[in-house]
Amino acid sequence: MFVAVSVRIRGVTDVASRKQDRITRRQVDKFDARRTELAVATLHTLAELGYARTSLREIAQNSEFSHGVLHYYFADKRDLITEAVRQYEVVCVTRYDEVVATSTTADQLRDEFVAMFFDTLGQDATLHRLWYDLRNQSLFDESFRADVLEIDGHREDMVWRVVSRYAELVGGTVAVSPTMIYVTLDGIFQRALLNHLAGKADNVAQLRVELPAAIGLMVTKAE
Amino acid sequence: MFVAVSVRIRGVTDVASRKQDRITRRQVDKFDARRTELAVATLHTLAELGYARTSLREIAQNSEFSHGVLHYYFADKRDLITEAVRQYEVVCVTRYDEVVATSTTADQLRDEFVAMFFDTLGQDATLHRLWYDLRNQSLFDESFRADVLEIDGHREDMVWRVVSRYAELVGGTVAVSPTMIYVTLDGIFQRALLNHLAGKADNVAQLRVELPAAIGLMVTKAE
DNA sequence: GCTTTTCCTTGACAGTCGTCAAGTTTTTCT
DNA sequence: AGAAAAACTTGACGACTGTCAAGGAAAAGC
Numbered sequence: 001m002f003v004a005v006s007v008r009i010r011g012v013t014d015v016a017s018r019k020q021d022r023i024t025r026r027q028v029d030k031f032d033a034r035r036t037e038l039a040v041a042t043l044h045t046l047a048e049l050g051y052a053r054t055s056l057r058e059i060a061q062n063s064e065f066s067h068g069v070l071h072y073y074f075a076d077k078r079d080l081i082t083e084a085v086r087q088y089e090v091v092c093v094t095r096y097d098e099v100v101a102t103s104t105t106a107d108q109l110r111d112e113f114v115a116m117f118f119d120t121l122g123q124d125a126t127l128h129r130l131w132y133d134l135r136n137q138s139l140f141d142e143s144f145r146a147d148v149l150e151i152d153g154h155r156e157d158m159v160w161r162v163v164s165r166y167a168e169l170v171g172g173t174v175a176v177s178p179t180m181i182y183v184t185l186d187g188i189f190q191r192a193l194l195n196h197l198a199g200k201a202d203n204v205a206q207l208r209v210e211l212p213a214a215i216g217l218m219v220t221k222a223e
Numbered sequence: 224m225f226v227a228v229s230v231r232i233r234g235v236t237d238v239a240s241r242k243q244d245r246i247t248r249r250q251v252d253k254f255d256a257r258r259t260e261l262a263v264a265t266l267h268t269l270a271e272l273g274y275a276r277t278s279l280r281e282i283a284q285n286s287e288f289s290h291g292v293l294h295y296y297f298a299d300k301r302d303l304i305t306e307a308v309r310q311y312e313v314v315c316v317t318r319y320d321e322v323v324a325t326s327t328t329a330d331q332l333r334d335e336f337v338a339m340f341f342d343t344l345g346q347d348a349t350l351h352r353l354w355y356d357l358r359n360q361s362l363f364d365e366s367f368r369a370d371v372l373e374i375d376g377h378r379e380d381m382v383w384r385v386v387s388r389y390a391e392l393v394g395g396t397v398a399v400s401p402t403m404i405y406v407t408l409d410g411i412f413q414r415a416l417l418n419h420l421a422g423k424a425d426n427v428a429q430l431r432v433e434l435p436a437a438i439g440l441m442v443t444k445a446e
Numbered sequence: 447g448c449t450t451t452t453c454c455t456t457g458a459c460a461g462t463c464g465t466c467a468a469g470t471t472t473t474t475c476t
Numbered sequence: 477a478g479a480a481a482a483a484c485t486t487g488a489c490g491a492c493t494g495t496c497a498a499g500g501a502a503a504a505g506c
Contacts, residue, residue: 034483049363050359050360050362050363050364051275052274052275052360052363053363055462055463055464056463056464056465057462057463057464065483065484065485066484066485066486067464067485067486068465068466068484068485068486068487069483069484069485071464071465071466072482072483072484076464076465077464077465129359129362129363132359132362133359133362133363135417136273136352136355136356136359137273137275138417139273139352139355139356139416139417139420140272140273140275140276140352140356141273145420145421148417149417149421152417175440176433176436176437176440177433179414179429179430179433180411180433180437182414183407183410183411183413183414184406184407184410186410187406187407187409187410187413188403188406190406190410191402191405191406193362194358194361194362194371194372194375197362197368198368198372206402207402210399210400210402210403213399214399214403217398217399217440257453278492278493278494279493279494279495280492280493280494288454288455289454289455289456290455290494291454291455291456291457291495291496292453292454292455293494294494294495294496295452295453295454299494299495300494300495
């Protein structure tokens with residue numbers, strides 16, 4: 001019987017058990033592959049319904065398996081959702097890195113960042129509302145907090161890479177702390193998301209107009 | 224039989240029915256009083272447990288009545304929660320008005336605003352996390368959106384009154400739009416709330432240090 | 447004081463939830 | 477091919493949910 005935990009057993013380096021080790025690893029990889037497959041299905045269900053209304057049976061219906069299988073691969077619901085959140089992070093936290101790497105002028109970086117900012121707002125709106133849902137859930141449920149704070153930190157790093165590179169290209173320095181930069185941009189994003197989902201496209205457009213200036217306020221040009 | 228709806232019947236101005244009207248109004252007022260009483264109990268339950276885990280029986284236990292009475296005063300759960308949200312607004316949306324009214328210098332206004340900002344963060348933390356919970360819920364549940372957008376607008380007006388008055392006292396002008404001011408301050412508040420509830424007091428203190436400068440960036444002094 | 451209306455409690459309903467045990471199907475190994 | 481292990485399905489459990497109807501308790505009206 002293969003136990004339903006995600007901890008891989010390592011350290012079996014004895015020569016006589018190599019073959020067994022190889023087999024076990026293949027099993028574990030297969031196990032993990034299905035785990036992430038189910039976690040992705042969970043992610044889509046959560047994005048569609050929100051945390052409060054997502055049930056295990058609904059998740060199973062969004063996969064090709066039955067609801068019982070979830071307890072074969074996950075200890076309980078929290079374990080499943082935690083894994084789903086980790087999948088979210090993989091998708092989301094390197095979003096702007098290519099823009100940073102390829103842009104050669106400050107204006108280009110700023111414009112492409114703004115473009116991608118509002119692109120993903122429309123494209124992945126349900127995923128983003130899920131993130132905010134889970135982050136809020138961590139205000140009530142302590143067991144989510146560690147993961148949420150970690151992802152929040154990665155998001156902060158992500159926008160810091162953008163803005164500090166922008167300052168570099170502009171030939172100046174960043175005027176505010178990484179935390180302030182993040183909460184500002186994240187606040188703009190949240191507001192834009194709410195307006196987007198409420199169908200208020202003109203409000204979203206207005207935020208798009210104002211975003212470049214907000215970025216501009218964060219850096220001071222060298223004289 | 225007195226129907227459980229919140230719409231008051233008006234327009235009965237006929238002289239012969241004055242007495243009946245007076246009685247009816249007293250009944251209605253009593254009805255509304257109990258409605259708000261139950262809405263307040265709902266608010267506290269929501270603040271404690273969050274939207275996802277709040278049940279009608281739990282709400283009733285936080286009041287002095289049994290669970291059945293909720294359907295006597297409210298059409299359904301949504302009606303009840305909507306009324307609770309309105310109660311939240313009454314409490315929260317005029318929080319800084321006195322600071323604005325009594326401050327005579329820019330520094331005083333700024334310092335007292337910051338003080339109250341972090342006061343209510345610690346004092347009413349559960350209420351605030353509820354607000355963010357419900358705002359997020361509106362990203363999934365369309366029926367919350369109108370109320371949420373209205374309250375969000377009032378919150379924006381609230382901080383606008385603070386910052387525009389601050390600019391006035393400083394003898395300058397506000398450099399960014401009301402929306403940008405709100406999303407920034409709200410973003411800072413959200414971050415501080417998360418850190419506060421996570422027990423990271425030093426992070427909260429750091430945000431407190433940085434808040435005055437963030438306000439400073441929003442206004443430009445006249446030369 | 448008696449009747450009528452209002453207010454509130456109690457208990458039940460149909461449904462959903464997370465969880466798990468038993469059993470079936472599929473894969474793997476010898 | 478046969479045996480063993482893994483992967484998956486099914487159905488059930490107790491608990492909990494929102495809702496509502498029946499009836500008792502309290503207040504109002506006469």
